[in-house]
Amino acid sequence: MATAGKSKATDTDQNQNQKQKQSSKIDEEKKTKKKNQKAIQTQQKLKLKQPTPPEISDSESQSDSVYDGDFSEDDGGSESEDYESLRDSESGESESDASGDEGDVNASDNDALGSDHSHEDQSESSDAHEEVEESDSSEDEVAPRNTVGNVPLVWYQDEDHIGYDIAGKKIKKKEREDKLQSFLASADDSKNWRKINDEYNQEIVELTKEEAKLVHRMLEGKAPHAEFDPYAPYVDWFKWDDAKHPLSNAPEPKRRFIPSKWEHKKVVALRRAIRKGFIKFEKPKEEPRAYLLWGDESDATEKSNHLAYIPAPKPKLPGHEESYNPSLEYIPTQEEINSYQLMYEEDRPKFIPRRYTSLRNVPAYENAVKESFERCLDLYLCPRVRKKRINIDPESLKPKLPSRKDLRPYPTTCYLEYRGHTDAVMSVSVEPSGQWIASGAETVLSRFNCSFTEGTETVFTIVLINPVGFTGSMDGTVRVWEIETGRCLRVWNVDEAVKCVTWNPVRELPILAISVGPDVLILNTGLGNEEEQERVRELLQVKTPASPDDSDNTASIASWHQDDKHGGIRLRHFKTASSVEWHRKGDYLSVVMPADILFFFQYEYSHGSSPICKIHLSLLTTHLHGLPVTSVFHPTRSIFFIATKKNVRVYELVKQKFIKKLETGLREISSISVHPAGDNLIVGSREGKLCWFDMDLSSQPYRTLKCHPKDINNVAFHRSYPLFASCSDDCTAYVFHGMVYSDLNQNPLIVPLEILRGHKSSNGRGVMDCKFHPRQPWLFTAGADSLIKLYCH
């Protein structure tokens, strides 16, 4: 019997293991429920155990309290042992696992009895089946083998059976273990205390460890399950929506059964609003539909009365350099890209070409959106004007000039060079007969700029300082040359810089006027026949040192001296004389000195009746409003032109009065020349501009020609040919055709003819002077490179 009970015990152990394995599959709810059931089962088992000891069964008391006391009494001594055995049993269980196969078989045998019932109310799953199997000892789930019903077992006290099994056979009572046996059993088997005799079914049931624990917990007065928390926080599942109590027991009010009055009123209001159109219903959104806007082009001609639409210019089309794969030459080198940084922001190229070897490498353009935006801004912010694109041939801008061939002759090539001067030739003058020229040169080593103040205005002049002042050795010369051969006829050494040289315009008087520093020398050239020489010599005799009929201040301005060295007259002035000019009759001489008041001298040589040279000094005391630069006599009338830095002033000599002012608009006049007819005037300036004045037309220049990039040093008219010339520091001389028509309605014709080159620059100076031959279309130029050149046609 004991072995059978033991096998049963292993059986239940086995079941327990199986249950543990499958417990993960069973949901939580079932588990807890089962445990509760188990607890009940164990209680019942304990009940069953109670009659096991024979002494107790003998006693007739059946009340619970009695066996409770017994139980405690019974187990009181062995409690500590129990706990030990509990621990032991764990190891025992693990050992008994080995016999699992057998146990299964047994279990299935046991199961066969109660399978009908279990199938009824349990699910078909094997899990459920196991459950049934496991709880084979419980009366609730497994049908009891004893079919005696719920009768007290006392009734069978005296019988040798205790009810009937399902087949109706009597179930035999087991033999009672006597005390010795039970003691031995308890001594042999430490788990014996867990074995309980089920008297009803006549079998021995062994409690599992967990069941034992449950029993313990219950004995201690705790909840049978350890995981049950009796003091869990309270979760209020009921929603207390302003209700004092979870449920109301009040009867449903009537209002819940009749339609709302206020709702009705609202509906009526809405209905009225809709009917009257206060509420509009949402219409389906209308998608903008395209239709044939320009359906009939016929009425497109209707004239709009607003301003003309100026279409925006189209964006620039891309060039080769914008390609993703441009030719190599379009890609700037790294140095060039770096140099872009030095440029101004607006000059910097906006787009730097780049090269990608294949299309897949091309990234998105970083300025795409920005450029589009800028285009938008341009479109609505930029003022639009219809501009005519100038697509003209630049050649068509050039004026139609008459053929230069028709305007011949004019000087074109250098024919002769007159060598001999050692330094810059400052001035050249042609003898009226056209046989000789005189030239004045200065030997200058250095050039100084100095400014000096005079009166109220500051005058900035270039003072050419003779090396004499420094070295005392070199000296300026004046030479006379024969034109045709280039032979130097005569040389005068004047110890100072020669600024201007002029022949007396009267052919019979071969006299030369030279401005040298503050002096003006009047020299006898020694040309001409004996008779003429005689006269000249007579003329150049100074009898009285100063004129008696003039006031004192004039004497201080200029003084006459006989110059013995050169055989002439020396006129000494208080300031540097810059230019000298003869009157056409050869009687008068004008000398210009830089002063803000014009001291205007006329040196008169009265040579008719008396051989005595008489000096007539007249003085024009007029304010010039500027320093005089140069002066010139009118070729036919008694008119005198004097150029200040900005303007040209015209004086009547006979009446000694101011006639008019010619406004040049130039910054600094350098030279002036009058057309032989006398109505036209050219003015050269230091800024390289040449002004042509038509005196009859206006006081403004008729034409301003910007021909030289540098200073114009001199200008000259030809006496008979319609030619004029200008020479400048840029080493060139321009020859122009300047035809003046006798018809007053026809404007003068100016045609540039030739640029004459050949001189070299020295010390920043080029061609210093130019003069035409009186009869031939030849031009003499005096250069700073100490050469005089003759240009012929």
Add this chain to the structure above:
Amino acid sequence: MGKPKHYRPPGKKKEGNAARYVTRSQAVKLLQVSLPVFRKLCILKGIFPREPKKKVKGNHHTYYHLKDIAFLQHEPLLETFRDLRAYEKKIKKAKAKKNEKRAKQLEVRRPNYKLDRLIRERYPKFVDALRDLDDCLTMVHLFAALPALEREKVEVKRVHNCRRLSHEWLAYISRTHKLRKVFVSVKGIYYQAEVQGQKITWLTPHAMQQVLTDDIDFNVMLTYLEFNETLLAFVNCHLYNSINVRYPPILDPQLEALAADLYALSRWFAAGSRASKLDPQPSSLSGSEEGQGTALKESELRLAQLQHQLPSNEPGALMHLVEDVAGDEEEEDEDTRECKKLFRNMKFFLSREVPRESLLFVIHAFGGTVSWEGEGAPFDENDDGITYQIVDRPTQTHRILSREYVQPQWICDCVNARIILPTEGYLVGRVPPSHLSPFVDNDAVGYVPDYAETIKRLQAAAKNQVLPFPGVGEEDIEDPQSLLAEGVIDRAEANKAAERKQKIMTLEKQYHDELKMELQGVSYSSSTSKQVSVEETEVREESLPDAEQIAQDTANMSKVVMSRKKRRLYEAIEIGKQRKRDEINLLKERKKNNRVSQKS
């Protein structure tokens, strides 16, 4: 004490520029609107500032013509904008009062306005609209490539609309073979089409994530976009109608989902033209009756899609796309016919990495048949008929011998040159020859890149060919060893003739130049008469060494006599010319340097 600068005696009206022009702030005051509204009005109405001859208020103002402002004043849109502003206030008020329901309601019912009248007003004729389409197209294409920006109020709907419109436009152009030039630049792809004699150039950005900077006022752009979208929709409508295709095209949703809108559109065209051939009634009916129109549209959609089912199943059916337009062949001009023939009988296949949309458009426009890698493609990569596969990867491992693997640039260059170029330079893995802009007139600029020269020669050769042999003909230009008799001989002759002609031309030119010089009176010309004096020979001897000097002198001399205004103009022109010359010289120098560095 003195009179104010622009003194006007009492009782006298303003006159001249002071009366005709107003500054912008004056205009805003006059119209009683805010500056943004004024700007919007100006953009929509196409009003722009003008340049008065005399700026009365000063140089730093922008001036509007008073007539323009009056024109704005009578614009109904002005009142609409005022109403809109009032409406905005209502919404704002509702929101401030936490009346969300009303705010929402108002928001939904926001009044809308239409711009079609404005378009008609600004472009009375269709050609006028086409003339101004450049900026419109560029902008719509740009927005089609932009992401929707929540903070800039660029809505998804608008972006989609832009995409749709741009596709419709491209589909029309490719369908009618109006495309003329294609240029892939760093900025994007430039296309030029010729529609009704108008050259329309537009730029599409590269299909990538666009860069957005902060310094952009999207309000201005969106106002422009609003107008441009409407304009393009109407233009598309007109164009579609002109080729008998119903305008808002109904696309195959499957293809649309695959982002193959363009292809879907081309199929719509095919179906549409066929349908219209079958019965021209629906188009006329739907125009008259609105209610019936929708029903008809639905049925037609079904019909169209049913028709689509057919060709998609059979592989060769795509060819009808190209051939269908045979009906209106007579109307087409020479150019279109030429363009249509360029890729005829060629089948292209686009690899995955190639910009599909643009190439699809270009190849269709020039009469080719295309497919691509991916779903919905008309034929797949293994198709035997494919002659060219467009590939843009370093190497191609799996090759089919019957086709050539070329880079996408080849297509563009072929299109611009209007001939089938030899593919040698464009094969996979090679660096293709330089891509040249078709918009530059090389002769006018004065510098011809090497590759342009090559293309020119090929073009001349292609024109001279009697028999067009597509594959072989071009190759033997490159290697003269494979002498295919007649073509080469022909070409050689042509070259010779061209050379001769050039020689004659140069001689003639020289002669003309000399004549001109003589007229100007330059003494050194060789054709002067025999009565040259001794002096003159001297002149020549002296002057001949520096003829340049003399030329300069003559130039100088004529400049001397010019009036200042003309002289300045002349000088400005000269400076411009000089700049161009400098640029060309720079290019030449770089080229030389490159050559030197390559050699070493």
